[in-house]
Amino acid sequence: xTKHARFTSTHLPLAALAVAVAVAAxxxxxxxxxxxxxxTVITPINIVQAADLSFGNFASGGAPGTVTVSPNNSRGxxxxxxxxxxxxxxxxxxxxxxxxxTYSINVVGTALTSGGNSMAFTxxxxxxxxxxxxxxxxxxxxxxxxxxxxxxxxxxxGANQAPGSYSGTVTATVDYN
Numbered sequence: 349x350t351k352h353a354r355f356t357s358t359h360l361p362l363a364a365l366a367v368a369v370a371v372a373a374x375x376x377x378x379x380x381x382x383x384x385x386x387x388t389v390i391t392p393i394n395i396v397q398a399a400d401l402s403f404g405n406f407a408s409g410g411a412p413g414t415v416t417v418s419p420n421n422s423r424g425x426x427x428x429x430x431x432x433x434x435x436x437x438x439x440x441x442x443x444x445x446x447x448x449x450t451y452s453i454n455v456v457g458t459a460l461t462s463g464g465n466s467m468a469f470t471x472x473x474x475x476x477x478x479x480x481x482x483x484x485x486x487x488x489x490x491x492x493x494x495x496x497x498x499x500x501x502x503x504x505x506g507a508n509q510a511p512g513s514y515s516g517t518v519t520a521t522v523d524y525n
Contacts, residue, residue, distance in 0.1 A: 391493070393445035395522050401499060403460075405434030408509035415505060416481050419474035419498035424481065429505050438477070439499040441520045447493040453486055454521045455499055462512030468504040469516055473497060487525070497522075 403415045406429050413427025415436075423436035443451065457469040473484040477498045488495050499518055 390446040390449070391444075393443065393449075393451055393490075393522055393524050395441050395443050395497075395520060397439070398442050398496070399437055399440040401439035401501060401518055402435070402437045403501075403503050404436035405432040406430060406505070407432055408505050408507070408511075410507055412507045413505050415503040416472070417500040417503075418479045418481055419472060419500045420477045420479050421500075422479055427505070428507055439518055439520075441497040441499065443488060443490065443495045443497060443522050444493060445490050445524070447490055449490045450525045451488055451490065451522050452525055453484075453488055453497060455484060455497070455518065457501060457518040458516040460503065460514035460516040462510065462514040465510040465512060465514070467506070467509065467514060469518075470502045470504075471518060472500040472502065473520075474500075488522070 401417065403417055404423055406415055406425060409428030409430065411428030413425060413429035415429055415431070416424045416426075417436045417438055419438045421436060421438050423431060425431045445451065453473070455471045455473050457471050459466040459468050471484060472480060472482060474480055475485055475488055475495060475497060481502075485497070488497065497520055499520065501518070
């Protein structure tokens with residue numbers, strides 16, 4: 349005679365216990381936690397023009413030359429150019445933004461024109477109003493949230509440059525690094 353195993357009610361609690369242990373074993377290894385999130389929106393960088401660039405008055409002779417205005421407003425002439433009375437000034441741009449931030453600087457200028465006549469312009473930039481006569485600064489730091497960019501330049505004057513009132517623009521662009 350074959351013996352059959354019988355499932356009795358005494359086995360039910362043991363089966364339920366095995367299922368409960370299996371389910372609990374999976375969740376016993378899970379864990380979670382949280383981290384705080386935050387962000388700070390900083391002051392936007394801004395630039396405003398504080399002074400215009402002027403090469404002053406000069407006369408052009410039979411030879412080409414240059415008029416150079418340093419970031420500290422001093423002026424020098426070369427070649428066939430004669431400096432005349434009439435002050436020169438460097439442009440100034442005031443940069444403001446988030447204190448202690450660094451930023452990039454790009455300064456470009458257009459030729460100065462009068463009617464169909466023109467003179468090439470090359471910018472000279474500095475952050476300290478120095479007497480430099482070449483070079484450009486490409487980065488700055490907003491110590492205290494502000495900084496000034498001083499812009500002079502070299503104006504290339506042709507031999508017997510046509511008289512007139514010449515004008516152009518110089519543009520300074522800044523952006524956070």
